[in-house]
Amino acid sequence: MQSFELLEQFGHEQVIYCSNKESGLKAIIAIHDTTLGPAIGGTRMWSYSSYDAALKDVLRLSRGMTYKASVAGLNLGGGNAVIIKDKDTVKSEQLFRTFGKFVDGLAGRYITAEDVGTTVRDMEYVRMETEYVTGISKALGGSGDPSPVTAYGVYIGMKACAQARWGSDSLRGRKIAIQGAGQLARYLCEHLYNEGAEIYITDIDEEKVKRVLETVKAFVVKPEEIYEQEVDIFSPCALGGIINDDTIPELKCEIIAGGANNQLEAEATHGKQLLEKGILYAPDYVINAGGLINVANEIEGYRQDRAMKQAESIYDIVKRIIAISEKENIPTYFASNRMAEERLASIGGITKIYSGAKKISGLNRR
Numbered sequence: 583m584q585s586f587e588l589l590e591q592f593g594h595e596q597v598i599y600c601s602n603k604e605s606g607l608k609a610i611i612a613i614h615d616t617t618l619g620p621a622i623g624g625t626r627m628w629s630y631s632s633y634d635a636a637l638k639d640v641l642r643l644s645r646g647m648t649y650k651a652s653v654a655g656l657n658l659g660g661g662n663a664v665i666i667k668d669k670d671t672v673k674s675e676q677l678f679r680t681f682g683k684f685v686d687g688l689a690g691r692y693i694t695a696e697d698v699g700t701t702v703r704d705m706e707y708v709r710m711e712t713e714y715v716t717g718i719s720k721a722l723g724g725s726g727d728p729s730p731v732t733a734y735g736v737y738i739g740m741k742a743c744a745q746a747r748w749g750s751d752s753l754r755g756r757k758i759a760i761q762g763a764g765q766l767a768r769y770l771c772e773h774l775y776n777e778g779a780e781i782y783i784t785d786i787d788e789e790k791v792k793r794v795l796e797t798v799k800a801f802v803v804k805p806e807e808i809y810e811q812e813v814d815i816f817s818p819c820a821l822g823g824i825i826n827d828d829t830i831p832e833l834k835c836e837i838i839a840g841g842a843n844n845q846l847e848a849e850a851t852h853g854k855q856l857l858e859k860g861i862l863y864a865p866d867y868v869i870n871a872g873g874l875i876n877v878a879n880e881i882e883g884y885r886q887d888r889a890m891k892q893a894e895s896i897y898d899i900v901k902r903i904i905a906i907s908e909k910e911n912i913p914t915y916f917a918s919n920r921m922a923e924e925r926l927a928s929i930g931g932i933t934k935i936y937s938g939a940k941k942i943s944g945l946n947r948r
Contacts, residue, residue, distance in 0.1 A: 588637065588638065588641055592614065592641050592642070592645045593614065593615065593645070594612060594613065594614050594615075594641060594644065594645070595613050595614065595615060595616060596612075596613040596691075597610065597611070597612050597613070597637075597640075597641075598610070598611040598612075598613075598684065598688070600681065600684040602680045604676070604680075605674070605676040605677045605679075605680040606670060606671050606672060606677060607665065607677050607680045607681055608665070608666040608668075608671075609625075609663055609664060609665045609666065609681055609684065610636055610637060610640045610663065610664050610666075611640075611661065611662075611663040611684065611685070611688070611692055612640040612641050612643070612644040612661060612662055612663070613644065613659070613660075613661045613688075613691055613692055614641075614644040614645045614647065614648045614659065614660040614661060614662075615645075615648040615659050615660055615926065616659035616691060617659060617926050617929055617930045618648075618651060618652060618656070618657050618658055618659050618925075618926065618929055619651075619656075619657040619658045619659050620658065620659060620690055620691060620692065620693055620714075621644070621647070621648075621658070621659040621660055621661025621691060621692045621693070622647065622651070622658045622659065622660070622661060622692070622693040622694075622695070622716070622874070622877065622878075623643065623644055623647040623660060623661040623662035623663070623692075623694070623695070623697075624643075624662060624663070624694065624695045624696055624697025624698075624700070624717075625662075625663040625664070625665060625681070625694050625695070625696065625697055625700050625704075625705075625708075626639070626640075626643065626662070626663070626664045626665070626697040626698045626699055626700070627664070627665040627667050627673075627697075627698070627699030627700050627704075628664060628665075628666070628667055628698065628699050629666075629667045629668065630664075630666055630667075633666070636664050636666050639664055640662050640663065640664045642822075642844050643662035643664075643843060643844065644660050644661050644662035645660060646660070646662075646843055646844060646866070646867045647659075647660030647661060647662055647867075647874070648660025648922070648926070649867050649918070649919060649922040649923075650867035650868070650870075650871050650874055650922075651871075651874060651878075652921075652922035652923075652925045652926050653867070653868050653871070653899060653918055653921055653922045653925070654868075654871040654874060654875060654895070654896075654899070655895070655925075656874065656875070656878050658874070658878060661691075661692045661693075661694075662697075663681075663685075663692075663694055665677075665681065665699075665700075667699070673704070675707050675710075677707075678704050678705075678707035678708050679707050679708070679710050679711050680711075681708060682707065682708035682709065682710060682711030682712045682715070683711045683712070685708065685711075685712045685714055685715065686711055686712035686713075686714065688714070690714055692714065693714045693715065693716060693877075693881070694708060694714065694715050694716070695715065695716045695717035695728070695877050696717045696728075698821070702717060702718060702719050702724075702726055702727060703719075705717050705718050705724075706718050706719060706722065709722070716877040716880045716881065717877055717880070720884075723884075724880055724884065725876055725877065725879065725880040725884045725886065725889070727765060728872070728873040728876040728877060729764075729765035729766045729768075729769055729873075730769050730886070730890075731872040731873060731875060731876040731886070731889045731890060731893050732766050732769075732841055732870055732872040732873035732876070733765075733766050733767075733768075733769030733770040733773065733841065733872070734769070734773065734872055734890055734893050735869065735870060735871055735872025735873075735875070735893040735896045736766070736770055736817070736819075736839065736840065736841045736869050736870055736872065737770055737773040737774065738893060738894055738896050738897045739839055739864050739868065739869035739896045739897065739900045740753065740758075740815060740817070740837070740839040740864070740869070741753060741897065742864075742896070742897045742898075742900035742901050742904070743815070743837045743839050743862055743864050743900060743904070744756070744815075744837070745901070746862065746900075746901060746904045746905075746908075747836055747837055747862050752777070753774060753777045753778070753779045753815075754777055754778035754779065755778060755779070755780065756779050756780065756814040756815060757779075757780045757782065757811075757812070757813040757814050757815070758774055758779050758780065758781055758782065758813060758814065758815045758816075758817060759782040759783075759784075759803075759808055759811045759813045759815070759816050759817065759835070760781060760782065760783045760784075760800075760817045760819055760840070761784055761785075761805075761808050761816070761817065761818045761819060761820050761824065761840070761842075762784075762785055762818070762819035762820030762841075762842065763783055763784070763785035763787070763790035763791045763793070763794045763819075764785075764790060764819065764820070766819050766841045766870075767783070767785075767794065767817075767819040767841070768793065768794050768797070770817070770819065770841065771783065771794055771797075771798045771800065772797055772798060774798075775797075775798035775799065775800075780801075781798060781799070781800035781801065782800065782801045782802075782803055782808070782811050782813060783800045783801070783802060783803070784802065784803045784804065784805045784807070784808045785805070785820070786805050809829045809832040809833055810832045810833075810834060811834065811835075812834045813834065813835050814835060814836055814837065815835055815836070815837045815838070815839055816833060816835040816837070816838050816839075816840070817838075817839055817840035817841070818838070818840035818841075818842040818845050818866075819840050819841045819842055820842055821842060822842055822843050822844030822845055822847075822866075823844060823845070823846075823847040824842070824845060824847075825838065825845045825846045825847060825852050825856070825863075826846075826847035826848070826852060827847075827851075827852075830852065830855050830856065830859065833859070833861060835861060836860070836861060836862060837861065837862045837863075837864070838856065838861055838862070838863045838864065839863075839864040839869055840864075840866065840869070840870075841866075841869070841870040842866060842870070843866055843867065843870065844866065845866045846863075846866075846915060849915050853913035853914070853915040853916065854913055856913065857907075857911075857912075857913045857914075862904065862914070863913070863914050863915065864900055864914065865903065865914055865915045865918040865919075867918070868896065868899055868900060868903060868918050869896060869900060871893075871896060872889075872893040872896065875889055875892050875893050876889045876893075879892070902921070903917045903918045903921065904917075906920075906921075
């Protein structure tokens with residue numbers, strides 16, 4: 583009963599539970615909304631505290647993908663998957679090919695890609711069983727790692743926030759704290775460093791921080807101290823839920839603009855708190871839409887220069903959201919949600935449910 587209540591709460595169309603004893607696969611695929619086109623979203627592999635926690639995560643992630651595609655002007659719906667990792671789970675060809683079978687059974691209603699805990703190689707195993715997968719290597723006709731485009735979009739969105747707050751989009755001399763030092767953060771740091779920003783970085787994995795420091799100069803801080811840094815911009819680029827009752831009082835920044843998904847632990851509560859505190863928040867699914875733009879290009883026939891050019895549209899989208907927020911004195915997340923919902927409602931008059939009957943151009947690679 584709780585599962586159906588959650589589906590109704592977030593407005594999901596379908597949730598699929600995937601289990602296979604031989605491969606050790608336990609996964610959940612969530613399809614949120616296919617008004618604009620087939621649902622697309624990554625496959626996350628993570629150790630969850632419970633199956634309920636995994637379900638809540640995949641529901642939030644898939645809903646975010648719907649809004650992300652809508653605001654970005656893409657003809658795609660929102661979906662996501664999580665593979666539940668426990669002490670007995672082993673990453674293997676068998677595991678991901680089995681998962682690919684489940685994806686293929688949805689006949690194109692859901693297109694998957696890499697996410698936290700999965701890699702391009704993992705998606706290549708998935709591809710052995712289904713054409714409905716993106717983010718595979720360039721050698722196989724895909725786009726490879728989407729992080730460069732995602733990071734560029736975050737950088738562009740950050741500049742739009744700077745323009746709105748300070749009257750100039752230059753980040754030269756600005757102090758920027760980055761939480762997380764993965765691939766996205768590494769590319770983002772390079773953009774910021776090249777512009778002359780002062781970077782503060784942290785990660786629970788010291789090796790990731792060391793790799794970032796190979797190409798940029800940055801101050802390294804302890805993970806628990808990143809929130810209290812006196813900076814201009816705080817950029818969450820790790821996991822979600824980190825803007826919450828405990829961390830908001832610690833923040834000493836004017837802007838939050840990062841690549842992590844679901845940064846606000848509770849949208850309504852924490853979005854309002856940031857507004858009241860005078861912190862400008864760039865909605866995560868808007869500013870990190872570069873990754874989705876990247877895989878959308880892969881569907882159509884990939885060219886990175888075109889994907890990077892399209893990611894520049896994030897600048898104007900962020901500016902429009904901020905303008906609505908300021909005019910109506912509403913949180914930025916609320917303004918962006920409304921923009922997404924208006925497009926969904928408009929296109930919904932044309933088509934409601936994507937059937938999956940037709941092939942997706944660009945994905946017939948096998």
